[in-house]
Amino acid sequence: MTAKHRTAAINGTVFFAIAVAAIGAQAARAANTVDPQADFKAFRAYFTKRFPKVPLSDFVNGPYSMDAGLRKQWIEIDAFPPYQFALDKGKQMFETPFPNGKTYADCFANKGIGIRQNYPLFDTKSGEVITLDVALNQCRQQNGQPPLDYTKDDMAALTAYMAYTSRGKPFDIKIPDDPRARAAYQKGEEYFFSRRGQLNFSCASCHVQSAGQHIRTEVLAPALGLVAALPIYRSEWGGMGTTSRRLTSCNSQVRAVPLKPEDEQYRDVEYYLSYMSNGLPISGPGARP
């Protein structure tokens, strides 16, 4: 291991240890002592210190901010990307009225254009984190339409289009002054740092401790900006996949039993990761290996 890698590994371990200790301590604390702003600063400092040459906004490009050879291939492919068809389909879906004459635009602020960076949000009425995918299905149900499968093509196409209309807009995730919102944020943070599965990895094992390093042949994306590129077209899938598809497959890959798509835990971790990426630009829909 080179000195650089050793330092990185140690830093990762130190941060990891601090984070785990903090969470362990927090488990005993009441929700109103959660300090997302302090977490945000520490999280950001960890990554900017570990990867000083990466411009802040570039973290949203995941592995491509970490590896020049991969970046070149990505730029070539992104010039006319394979998710073009999903985008076109998503636009068509978005613009097609429901049988009752209403459209998705009627369910969202700004007619649903350029709003992806506000999700997930905490719904104080229901006391839950609402992701964009869930909001879209709520819209469908309000208009008498059956919900879309959270892992399949149609939802991926629709969210791809909505992400596209928000490209470049900075994440603007809010944690309202509500103990339930802070609790959801905290649960998301805990999930992120908790080990699971036969491989006993946490999300942080890969995306914090080993960010920028190889796992087999892929380069691990840093957790900072991780969700900015969703939904993603993965060469491995030969197609588009939603946030739910990625989260469930991440669970499977550490040999853990995946939760149901848009399970409360998944929504909470998406909330946490999105908040941590506040200020970073939406880069979705993204292409990944």
Place this chain on the structure above:
Amino acid sequence: MASTIRVRAVAGSDNTEVQALVQHPMDSGFIKDAKGDLIPPHYIEVIEFQHAGKAVFTAYWGPAVSKDPYIKFSFKGGKTGDDLNISWVDNKGQSDSLVGKIQ
């Protein structure tokens, strides 16, 4: 329903640069499906680009061309507003065409 062909053709001072992306599975015949059965080969064999009645580029593709194939080339001539005719045919005899516009 839209065409399977997306094209960006831009006229420069001398050349027109053409990029096209075609929606097609380009199944090689070597990949198995979820049940473990081989997915039969299904790929575009010929794609042709014509401008002003003349072929400006023809590609003969095999199963090694990636899914949703991409191609980029340039030809002399072509001006904004001109038609660019694109058509393809695959190994199953299916086909599609598009009349694109040069920007």
Place this chain on the structure above:
Amino acid sequence: MDLNSMSENTVKRRGQTRRTVVQGALAGGLATLGLAGTAPADRARAADASKWPKEAFSQKTEAGAIKALYGKTPEASDKVSLDAPEIAENGAVVPISVTTTLPGVTSIAILAAGNPFPLAAHFVIPAGTSAAVANRLKLAKTTNVIALVEAGGKIYSATKEVKVTVGGCGG
């Protein structure tokens, strides 16, 4: 489906506009263009499958494919530029481009020696078309990628090894 806004395909034919309705691949079917009968002079010619070099594409060796395609031995030339990654991000989608400064180019071909069928693509370059092409290919494994340029009746080549690894994450 709103027919008026549906298809972008139009084939102009003596002042008439005929819409060709094409179903998206996602629907699982691709409608066939039925251009039957004799074509009027100004109708776009459909791609002609009979010209597809079947024999070259079915060769299982690099040498066999080159022989079937050109029947000549290529000579390496530094005037042929082959741009391919050193390590492919994913063997299913590898961006590869070929350019050349050689004059009189009539065709370009790209082969992957380690593929089950080495010939990946063959491009016809008519007069007036630049001798440059960019595409995305599948590479089965770490392999030499060979670019062939047919110019002035001779064949020139450039070779580059591309490392291909199984995608990570055990998925």
